[in-house]
Amino acid sequence: MSETPYSDLAERxxxxxxxxxxxxxxxxxxxxxxxxxxxxxxxxxxxxEGMYQMMFVVTDEGVIAVDAPPTLGHNILxxxxxxxxxxxxxxxxxxxxxxxxGAMSVYPEDVPRYAHRITAERxxxxxxxxxxxxxxxxxxxxxxxxGDHSLQLDYKGxxxxxxxxxxxxxxxxxxxxxxxxxxxxxxxxxxxxxxNIPGFVNAQEQALAYPFDKLVxxxxxxxxxxxxxxxxxxxxxxxxxxxxxxxSSVDVQKILAPVDATNAWAIFKAYLDAVAARAADELxxxxxxxxxxxxxxxxxxxWAMAEALRLDYGSMGPFGIAP
Numbered sequence: 206m207s208e209t210p211y212s213d214l215a216e217r218x219x220x221x222x223x224x225x226x227x228x229x230x231x232x233x234x235x236x237x238x239x240x241x242x243x244x245x246x247x248x249x250x251x252x253x254e255g256m257y258q259m260m261f262v263v264t265d266e267g268v269i270a271v272d273a274p275p276t277l278g279h280n281i282l283x284x285x286x287x288x289x290x291x292x293x294x295x296x297x298x299x300x301x302x303x304x305x306x307g308a309m310s311v312y313p314e315d316v317p318r319y320a321h322r323i324t325a326e327r328x329x330x331x332x333x334x335x336x337x338x339x340x341x342x343x344x345x346x347x348x349x350x351x352g353d354h355s356l357q358l359d360y361k362g363x364x365x366x367x368x369x370x371x372x373x374x375x376x377x378x379x380x381x382x383x384x385x386x387x388x389x390x391x392x393x394x395x396x397x398x399x400x401n402i403p404g405f406v407n408a409q410e411q412a413l414a415y416p417f418d419k420l421v422x423x424x425x426x427x428x429x430x431x432x433x434x435x436x437x438x439x440x441x442x443x444x445x446x447x448x449x450x451x452x453s454s455v456d457v458q459k460i461l462a463p464v465d466a467t468n469a470w471a472i473f474k475a476y477l478d479a480v481a482a483r484a485a486d487e488l489x490x491x492x493x494x495x496x497x498x499x500x501x502x503x504x505x506x507x508w509a510m511a512e513a514l515r516l517d518y519g520s521m522g523p524f525g526i527a528p
């Protein structure tokens with residue numbers, strides 16, 4: 206049997222039409238400098254190049270920098286210098302993934318670096334010189350006091366990554382939670398490639414427990430708000446209920462009829478792909494005008510939700526307990 210080369214599939218994917226991005230998903234234009242900088246609260250600055258974002262806090266004592274995406278790199282230092290002459294005095298890791306912290310080496314070597322214990326353990330295993338090891342680790346919560354500002358670092362269990370934390374500036378009412386909330390857009394593919402899908406889902410409600418006005422989500426083109434969190438919760442609830450219905454409504458015999466019965470992976474792929482496709486067919490028309498990327502990532506998000514329903518939530522569909 207002739208198979209389509211993967212390179213041809215990739216080329217075909219690039220030719221797929223995309224739905225217009227809803228206005229609510231759009232952020233500020235990126236100037237010639239290559240980044241946009243915005244003071245979203247007193248002394249709290251949001252920095253982005255259009256795809257990734259981080260924040261830093263200017264205090265009476267210096268600058269606290271949270272994360273360092275490689276796509277921003279040395280522009281982080283340029284942005285800081287554009288608003289203050291104070292030195293960087295503390296650095297915070299949201300989690301270990303290099304797309305958000307792969308440029309931490311741009312910060313001074315001798316400043317304290319904070320991270321959750323699990324993040325520190327992962328970094329020690331990775332041995333990446335661009336992600337220096339944290340000097341201060343914590344298990345549940347830690348507060349950085351710096352003059353007129355404070356940052357509360359909280360760990361509420363695994364979500365997108367095992368050690369991903371909530372970073373909260375209580376006086377300024379700013380919350381940073383990376384790779385969990387995607388303002389104006391659906392979550393990134395496969396539910397943000399999360400290590401723990403139930404934890405990722407629970408983190409949405411955990412975020413709303415903080416009294417915040419602005420949210421730094423780590424991705425896309427603008428800061429977020431509590432309404433963005435509520436909208437994503439609505440999307441995830443719809444994703445779960447629609448995918449759960451598809452788990453039991455897909456005609457398994459029809460799907461598996463052309464599949465080689467001796468190939469277990471082919472059986473599972475045919476079934477899970479059919480479940481995800483049925484869920485996406487229902488979901489995309491409901492969400493493509495509300496959240497950016499619904500047409501691109503709802504299918505893989507439904508696939509990830511189907512697996513979470515089977516493996517974590519116990520909704521096994523036709524592969525349940527045998528009589």
